[in-house]
Amino acid sequence: MSVESIDMPASREQRTVEAPVWQVRVGTRLSRVAAVAGIVLVAVLAALPAFASRNLIQDLIFVLTMLTLAQLWNVLAGWGGLVSVGQQAFVGLGAYALFAGIVMAGLDPVAAIPLAGLFAAVIAAVLGPLLFRLEGPYFAIGSWVAAEALRLICAQFKSLGGGTGMSISPSELSQMFGLKAVQALLGLRPAAARDVLVYWLALLLAVLVTLGIYAFMRSRHGLALAASRDNAAAARSVGVRTGRIRHVLWIAVAFATGMVGAVVYLQKARISPDAAFSVTDWTAYVIFIVVIGGVRTIEGPMVGVLLLWGLVTYLAQYGSLYLVVLGTLAILIMLFMPRGVWGAAARRWQMQLFPTQRWLGRSR
Amino acid sequence: MSGFDTIIEGVLLGGVYALFALGLSLIFGIMRLVNLAHGDLILLAAYLVLSATTALGLPLAAASLLAVAVMFVLGFVLQRLVLERVLGDDILPPLLVTFGLSIVIQNGLLLGYGADSRRLQAGAFESSSVTLAPGLSVGLAPLTALVTAIAAVTLLQLIFYRTSLGRAFRATADNPAIAQLMGVNERNVYAIAVGLSLAVSVIAAVVFGIRASFDPSIGPARLLYAFEAVIIGGLGSLWGTLAGGIVLGLAQAIGGRINPEWQILAGHLTFLAVLMVRPRGLFPARRT
Numbered sequence: 001m002s003v004e005s006i007d008m009p010a011s012r013e014q015r016t017v018e019a020p021v022w023q024v025r026v027g028t029r030l031s032r033v034a035a036v037a038g039i040v041l042v043a044v045l046a047a048l049p050a051f052a053s054r055n056l057i058q059d060l061i062f063v064l065t066m067l068t069l070a071q072l073w074n075v076l077a078g079w080g081g082l083v084s085v086g087q088q089a090f091v092g093l094g095a096y097a098l099f100a101g102i103v104m105a106g107l108d109p110v111a112a113i114p115l116a117g118l119f120a121a122v123i124a125a126v127l128g129p130l131l132f133r134l135e136g137p138y139f140a141i142g143s144w145v146a147a148e149a150l151r152l153i154c155a156q157f158k159s160l161g162g163g164t165g166m167s168i169s170p171s172e173l174s175q176m177f178g179l180k181a182v183q184a185l186l187g188l189r190p191a192a193a194r195d196v197l198v199y200w201l202a203l204l205l206a207v208l209v210t211l212g213i214y215a216f217m218r219s220r221h222g223l224a225l226a227a228s229r230d231n232a233a234a235a236r237s238v239g240v241r242t243g244r245i246r247h248v249l250w251i252a253v254a255f256a257t258g259m260v261g262a263v264v265y266l267q268k269a270r271i272s273p274d275a276a277f278s279v280t281d282w283t284a285y286v287i288f289i290v291v292i293g294g295v296r297t298i299e300g301p302m303v304g305v306l307l308l309w310g311l312v313t314y315l316a317q318y319g320s321l322y323l324v325v326l327g328t329l330a331i332l333i334m335l336f337m338p339r340g341v342w343g344a345a346a347r348r349w350q351m352q353l354f355p356t357q358r359w360l361g362r363s364r
Numbered sequence: 365m366s367g368f369d370t371i372i373e374g375v376l377l378g379g380v381y382a383l384f385a386l387g388l389s390l391i392f393g394i395m396r397l398v399n400l401a402h403g404d405l406i407l408l409a410a411y412l413v414l415s416a417t418t419a420l421g422l423p424l425a426a427a428s429l430l431a432v433a434v435m436f437v438l439g440f441v442l443q444r445l446v447l448e449r450v451l452g453d454d455i456l457p458p459l460l461v462t463f464g465l466s467i468v469i470q471n472g473l474l475l476g477y478g479a480d481s482r483r484l485q486a487g488a489f490e491s492s493s494v495t496l497a498p499g500l501s502v503g504l505a506p507l508t509a510l511v512t513a514i515a516a517v518t519l520l521q522l523i524f525y526r527t528s529l530g531r532a533f534r535a536t537a538d539n540p541a542i543a544q545l546m547g548v549n550e551r552n553v554y555a556i557a558v559g560l561s562l563a564v565s566v567i568a569a570v571v572f573g574i575r576a577s578f579d580p581s582i583g584p585a586r587l588l589y590a591f592e593a594v595i596i597g598g599l600g601s602l603w604g605t606l607a608g609g610i611v612l613g614l615a616q617a618i619g620g621r622i623n624p625e626w627q628i629l630a631g632h633l634t635f636l637a638v639l640m641v642r643p644r645g646l647f648p649a650r651r652t
Contacts, residue, residue: 083459085400130636133643134595136455137398141591142639148588149632156625163625279584284467291460320471327468334461335449 024358026218034353045203049186049196057199061267063309064202068209068260069282070289070301075213076253078296079222080246081136081229086143088282089150090120090254094261095276096154102168104159110177113201113262120258123150124251132247144279151277165272173269198267205263209256214298217356225249280323291330294340298354303342370621371614372502378593378613379510380575382606383568384586385593386516387561389605392594394537394557397451397458401465403587405562408469409435409569410578414482424486424570431566439562443555451554466583473580484573509571513609516567517602523560524602533557585628592635598645607647611638 049057069087077083097119101112127146134142155163173179174190182193216222227235228242235242261282265271275281285308293304308326315322337344346352388402399405409431416427446465450457486505495501524530535543536553544550572578572586589612597608612631619630638646 077456081455083456085459085463130639133639137392137396137459138591138595140398140400140459141588142595144584145588145592145632145635148585149629149636152625152629152632280467284463287460287463291464295456320474323471324468324475327464327466327471331446331461331464331468334457334464335446338450338457 022360022362025361026355026358028352028355030351031353031355042203042207046200049199054192054195057195058267059309061195061199061202061264062312063305064199064206065260065264066285066289066308067301067305068202068206069257069286070293070305071206071209071213071298072253072257072260073283073286074290074295074297074301075217076249078290079217079229080225080249082246082250083137083140084143085140085279085283085287086145086147087253087257087286088277088279089143089147090124090257091261091264091282092147092151092154092273092277093120093123094258095265095271096157096160097258098262098265099160099166099168099271100157102172103166108175108177109173109266110197110201113259113266116262117255117257117259120261121251121255124254125247128247128250132243147277147279151273154277155273161272163273165270165275167270170269173266195267198263201263201266202260205256205259210298212256214354214356217298221245222356223358284323285326288326288330290340292333292340294343294346295338296356297340297342297346297352298356299346299352300340300342304340307341366621368500370617372500373506374614374617375610376502376506376510376613377617378606378610379506379513380568380572380609381589381593381612382513382609383509383516383564383571384590385597385605385609386513386520386602387565387568388587388590389594389599389602390520390564391557391561393600394533395451395554397447397558398462399561400459400462400587401469401583402462402561402565402590403585404466404469404473404583405435406565406569406572406586407473407578407580407583409562409566410484410573411473411477411482411580413484413566413570413573417485424484424574428566428570431569432563435562435566436559439559440555442562443558444551447558448551448554466587470580470583477580479579479581481577481579482573483577484570486574490574505571505574509575512567512571513606516564517606520564520602529556589631592631595645596635596638598648600649601647604645604647604649608645611646 045060048060052060069091073084073087076087094116097116098109098112101107101115102109107115131139131142131146154160160166170190173194176194176197178197179190179193182188182197183190186193186196188196217225224235224240225245227238227240228245232242261276265276289304289308290301291304292307293302294300311322311326315325333340339347384403384406387406388399391397391399412431412434413424413427416422416430417424420427422430446461447458450461489508490505492504493501494504494507522530524533532543532548532553535546535548536550540550543553593609593612594605595608596611597604597606612634615634616627616631620627622630
C-alpha cells in the first residue's frame with residue numbers, strides 16, 4: 001500500500017528527518033495469512049467437482065452466485081451509499097440477454113455471458129442519470145420502479161416466451177463451449193457436466209468480483225467512494241468527482257450482476273419475467289445476507305451467505321415462514337448488531353481477514 | 365364517449381393512488397424516513413378491516429374505525445420501539461429495517477390468510493352508480509375514493525397549518541434540534557407522525573379494498589404507485605401528491621385502454637418521463 005510520510009517537527013532526539021515516522025497501513029499479519037488461506041480454499045473449491053456429489057455442486061452454485069450478488073450489493077449500497085432495491089433488474093436483464101443470445105442470435109452460451117453483462121451495463125448507463133436525480137432514500141424505490149418497468153417490458157417479448165417464459169432444450173446447450181471437455185475430463189453425462197461448467201463459471205465470477213472489490217476498496221478510488229458517501233460536499237472540495245465515481249460504480253456493478261444473472265439462468269435453463277426479476281430472490285435474500293453478515297466488510301457477505309445456506313437447509317420447506325424468520329433476523333441484527341455477525345466478531349477479537357480500513361501506525 | 369370514460373376512470377383511480385401516497389409523503393416530509401413497508405402496511409390494514417368485518421361481524425364503517433385506532437397505535441409503537449433506533453445520518457439502516465418489515469408483513473399475511481384474493485364487502489354501495497350528466501354515470505365507489513382523497517388532503521392541510529400539532533410537525537421537519545429547544549417533544553412528534561401515516565393508510569386500504577380484490581403479494585406495487593404519485597406531484601406538497609396520483613391514474617387508464625398489458629407499464633414509464641423532464645415533479649412546493 002501507499003506509504004505517506006508526514007513531516008514531523010524536529011524532535012528532542014534529533015531523529016533523522018528522511019525516514020517517515022508515520023505510515024498508513026491496511027494489511028495486517030492476519031490478513032496475509034488469510035490471503036494464503038483464501039488461495040488454498042479457491043484451489044480446493046476448483047478441484048471439488050472431481051469428487052463432490054451433484055447435489056453439493058448445485059448447492060454451491062447457489063452459494064457462489066448469492067455471494068457474488070451480495071458482494072456487489074455491499075459495494076454499491078454499503079460503501080457507495082447507492083441503496084438499490086432494484087438489483088433484480090440486472091439479474092433479469094442478464095438472464096434475458098443470455099436467452100436472447102442463444103435463441104435469437106445462436107450464440108454460444110458461454111460467449112453470451114459477458115455480452116449479457118454488457119447489455120445490463122448499457123441499460124444501467126441509460127437509467128443511472130435518471131435515477132440519480134432521486135436523493136438518497138428515494139433512489140431505493142426509484143431503482144425498484146425501474147426494475148418493475150424492465151420486467152414488464154421483458155414480458156412483452158413474445159419470442160422469449162412473453163409473460164409465461166420459456167425453456168431452452170438440453171440439445172441446444174449440448175454444443176456449449178467447454179462442455180465436451182468437462183464430460184471427457186470427469187466422465188459425466190451432459191446434464192451433470194453442465195452443472196460443473198456453471199459451477200466453475202460461478203466460482204470464477206465470485207473470485208474475480210471479490211478480488212476486484214477488495215482491490216478497489218483498498219485503492220484511492222475506494223477511499224474516494226467512501227468519502228462521496230460520507231460527505232459529498234467535503235469530498236468534492238478535495239477533488240473527488242462524486243457524481244462520476246458513483247455512476248461508474250453503478251454501471252460496473254450492473255455489468256457483473258448481469259453476468260451472474262446469465263450464469264444462474266444458464267443452469268436453470270428456464271426463464272420467466274416474474275422469476276428473473278424477482279425482488280425476493282435477487283434483492284431481499286442478498287440484502288439479508290449482507291445485513292446479517294456485516295455491511296461494509298469483505299468477510300460479511302461470506303459469513304452471511306453461509307448462514308443463509310444453513311437456514312435454507314432447515315427452513316426452506318416452510319416457504320413464507322422462512323422469509324418471516326429471515327426478515328425478523330435482519331431487523332433484529334440491524335437494531336442490536338448493526339455491524340452484523342462478522343462486524344461484531346471482528347470488533348470483539350480485533351481481527352480482520354480482508355481489511356479495507358486504513359490506520360496510522362508508527363513505522364518500524 | 366370511450367375516450368372521455370377513460371379520462372374519468374383515470375382521474376378516479378388517481379384518488380386511490382393519492383390516498384396510498386399521503387401516508388408515505390407525510391412521514392418523509394416530517395422525518396425524512398422512506399418507509400419501504402408502506403405498501404405492505406396498507407395491505408395489513410386491509411386484512412385487519414377484513415377480519416373485523418368477517419370474524420367480529422362489524423359493519424364496514426365500524427371495522428374501519430377500529431382499524432384506524434389499531435394502526436395508529438401500531439405506528440406509534442413501531443416508531444418508538446424500532447424505527448427510532450435507526451434514524452440518523454446514515455440512510456442505510458432505516459431503509460433496511462423497513463425493507464425487512466415489508467418482507468415480514470407480506471409473508472406473515474401469506475401465512476395467516478393464504479394467497480387467495482379477497483375483497484371488502486360494502487353491499488349495494490359497490491355496484492351502484494350516480495349520474496353526473498345525461499349519459500355520464502360513474503360508480504359510486506370510485507367517486508367516493510376521489511372525494512375521500514380530497515377530504516383527506518384538506519384535513520391533513522388543516523392539521524398541518526391550523527393546529528399546534530401541525531406546527532410541531534413543521535418545526536420538527538425544519539429543524540428537530542431547535543424544535544426540541546422550543547419544547548417540542550421530538551420523539552412524540554415522530555411517533556404521532558408514523559401513527560397518522562398508518563391511520564391514513566387504513567382509509568386508503570378500505571377505499572381500495574372495496575374497489576378491487578387484493579392478496580398478500582400486492583403490497584410492494586402499492587408502495588411503488590404511492591411513490592410515483594409523490595414524485596410526479598413534487599415533494600413537499602400534499603395537493604401536489606393528489607395531482608400526482610391523478611396523473612398516474614390517467615397514465616394507467618390510457619395505457620390500459622390501448623393494450624391491457626400496458627396499464628402498469630404506462631404508469632412506470634410516465635414516472636420515468638417526469639423524472640427526465642421535470643425531476644422536481646410537476647407541482648413542487650415553492651421552497652428553496
